[in-house]
Amino acid sequence: MRIHPRYIQRGAVAILGSATLLTILILIFIIFFVLEKGLPVISLHFLTDNPEDMGKAGGIFPTLIGTILLPLLALIIASPLGIFTSVYLSEFTKENNVTKIIRFGTDCLAGIPSIIFGLFGYIFFVVTLGFGWSILSGGLTLAVMVLPTIIRTSEEAIRAVPKSYREVSFSLGASRWQTVKKVILPNALPGIVTGVMLSIGRSIGETAAVIFTAGSSLRIPTSVFDSTRTMAVHFYILAREGISAENAYGTAATLIIAVLLVNLSAYWLMNRFIAKRN
Amino acid sequence: MENKINTYKKITVKDLNLYYGKFRALISIELEVQENKITALIGPSGCGKSTLLRCLNRMNDLIHGVKITGNVFLDGTDIYNAALEVAALRKRVGMVFQRPNPFPLTIYENVTYGLKVAGMHNKKKMDAIVENSLKRAWLWEQVKDKLDHPALGLSLDQQQRLCIARLLAVQPEVILMDEPCSSLDPIATMKIEDLMMELKKDYTIVIVTHNMQQASRVSDYTGYMLLGEMIEFDVTKNIFTRPSKKLTEDYISGKYG
Ligand SMILES: Nc1ncnc2c1ncn2[C@@H]1O[C@H](COP(=O)(O)OP(=O)(O)OP(=O)(O)O)[C@@H](O)[C@H]1O
Numbered sequence: 001m002r003i004h005p006r007y008i009q010r011g012a013v014a015i016l017g018s019a020t021l022l023t024i025l026i027l028i029f030i031i032f033f034v035l036e037k038g039l040p041v042i043s044l045h046f047l048t049d050n051p052e053d054m055g056k057a058g059g060i061f062p063t064l065i066g067t068i069l070l071p072l073l074a075l076i077i078a079s080p081l082g083i084f085t086s087v088y089l090s091e092f093t094k095e096n097n098v099t100k101i102i103r104f105g106t107d108c109l110a111g112i113p114s115i116i117f118g119l120f121g122y123i124f125f126v127v128t129l130g131f132g133w134s135i136l137s138g139g140l141t142l143a144v145m146v147l148p149t150i151i152r153t154s155e156e157a158i159r160a161v162p163k164s165y166r167e168v169s170f171s172l173g174a175s176r177w178q179t180v181k182k183v184i185l186p187n188a189l190p191g192i193v194t195g196v197m198l199s200i201g202r203s204i205g206e207t208a209a210v211i212f213t214a215g216s217s218l219r220i221p222t223s224v225f226d227s228t229r230t231m232a233v234h235f236y237i238l239a240r241e242g243i244s245a246e247n248a249y250g251t252a253a254t255l256i257i258a259v260l261l262v263n264l265s266a267y268w269l270m271n272r273f274i275a276k277r278n
Numbered sequence: 279m280e281n282k283i284n285t286y287k288k289i290t291v292k293d294l295n296l297y298y299g300k301f302r303a304l305i306s307i308e309l310e311v312q313e314n315k316i317t318a319l320i321g322p323s324g325c326g327k328s329t330l331l332r333c334l335n336r337m338n339d340l341i342h343g344v345k346i347t348g349n350v351f352l353d354g355t356d357i358y359n360a361a362l363e364v365a366a367l368r369k370r371v372g373m374v375f376q377r378p379n380p381f382p383l384t385i386y387e388n389v390t391y392g393l394k395v396a397g398m399h400n401k402k403k404m405d406a407i408v409e410n411s412l413k414r415a416w417l418w419e420q421v422k423d424k425l426d427h428p429a430l431g432l433s434l435d436q437q438q439r440l441c442i443a444r445l446l447a448v449q450p451e452v453i454l455m456d457e458p459c460s461s462l463d464p465i466a467t468m469k470i471e472d473l474m475m476e477l478k479k480d481y482t483i484v485i486v487t488h489n490m491q492q493a494s495r496v497s498d499y500t501g502y503m504l505l506g507e508m509i510e511f512d513v514t515k516n517i518f519t520r521p522s523k524k525l526t527e528d529y530i531s532g533k534y535g
């Protein structure tokens with residue numbers, strides 16, 4: 001007997017819908033779990049006080065600083081590098097074996113576990129270049145880690161700019177660089193910004209790559225050569241060493257809120273940008 | 279009227295061949311485009327009309343794997359000569375595309391785009407050019423109070439005329455049009471056709487069209503293409519009333535395909 005397409009469609013929609021529901025439920029569960037345990041801990045003092053007794057008591061102020069500084073440094077280093085690379089790859093090269101290898105390479109890099117980047121950062125930045133456990137080493141390592149993602153998302157965004165815009169621009173006598181500057185980058189910007197913000201969101205929560213390169217000092221850093229501790233590392237140490245489960249959840253909740261804020265502002269920025277253009 | 283003595287050959291195409299990779303899309307094309315006339319290219323889908331048109335301002339250079347042999351002379355200079363600057367050529371030989379394609383910018387910014395990339399900054403001068411170009415494209419009255427509005431808010435045929443204005447702003451000598459009316463309704467199409475008749479007083483126009491009535495209405499010369507070859511090229515009246523080739527006649531009378 002032949003099943004009517006309408007029923008098949010209903011079945012398909014049901015499956016797709018439940019998959020979506022499940023995903024969202026898991027997500028909500030995780031977030032609620034952490035927030036439920038962590039939110040009661042968070043207070044102004046928790047955010048602005050220095051930790052006492054290795055974090056058993058007191059606040060997490062230095063780790064807030066570390067969590068802002070490291071991704072910020074990574075952002076400053078990685079986004080120009082990544083965006084320029086993607087512009088070069090997509091607009092100034094013809095598709096050939098070299099570009100294919102570069103793409104394959106970035107894809108591979110994007111899939112490498114972060115602890116490997118941590119190891120690399122330790123050997124290269126901390127030891128070989130002698131930057132020690134420092135904000136600089138950590139930021140550079142994070143930059144290297146998010147670079148492939150920024151390159152690929154920027155490239156996608158650039159490719160999504162309609163071909164006709166390029167054609168018109170060239171047909172009006174614009175050079176390739178003028179076309180990139182005036183047409184392609186402005187139109188790809190929302191996508192590029194989203195990609196950058198999402199990878200920064202990822203680097204905010206990064207632990208393995210940072211603990212080997214930025215160390216875990218709880219002092220407030222005074223230069224880029226000082227060691228620092230991020231919230232993720234702080235959480236890891238608190239939980240792992242059994243110092244304070246309560247403060248660990250407080251840190252985790254703060255971290256989640258920070259990542260959510262970054263992502264939300266990414267979307268807000270993007271929407272504002274799109275609204276402005278139309 | 280077509281046989282006026284003072285005709286001047288603006289563009290001469292000699293033995294032009296174009297390969298997309300191994301595929302030969304244009305086969306020994308010969309073509310002469312007269313100044314201040316409208317030359318139409320007709321033929322079935324895929325015969326190479328767009329490809330030929332895009333050869334005239336080297337837009338095919340942008341496509342990977344294209345190889346071109348032969349010559350295209352503009353005012354006697356070979357545009358495929360290595361010494362020639364492509365951007366300068368494209369300013370002289372501009373293009374209107376099939377789908378209206380204004381940038382997602384304001385109306386004003388669209389018209390000044392070509393001026394800005396050419397290095398113009400003078401606001402007064404640009405204002406004057408914007409007004410003049412929009413007037414020439416018969417759009418000024420509709421948009422003069424909303425120059426700072428997004429171009430994508432215009433209707434399709436207004437968008438197409440904006441694209442024409444954007445082109446006129448860079449003062450081209452030749453205007454290439456690739457099925458400029460195919461996304462427009464009949465009334466908008468008429469408007470663009472009238473506009474073309476007006477523009478040919480100052481510009482040389484080459485138009486690709488699927489619409490044979492359109493070719494016969496607006497053009498002075500018509501070329502019929504088939505499978506990459508220029509089957510017949512003549513004064514439009516001749517092509518449509520007494521074509522010399524059987525293939526042309528079949529196509530004109532609708533026997534093709
Ligand atoms: N970028 C390309 N790469 C490979 N082949 C192409 C490319 N562009 C066009 N062709 C081929 O070249 C031939 C001519 O194409 P062209 O677009 O010039 O035809 P056309 O006469 O403009 O057709 P239409 O009326 O459908 O627009 C077609 O067979 C087409 O498949």
Ligand SMILES: [Mg+2]
Pocket residue numbers: 327328329456486
């Ligand atoms: Mg075509």
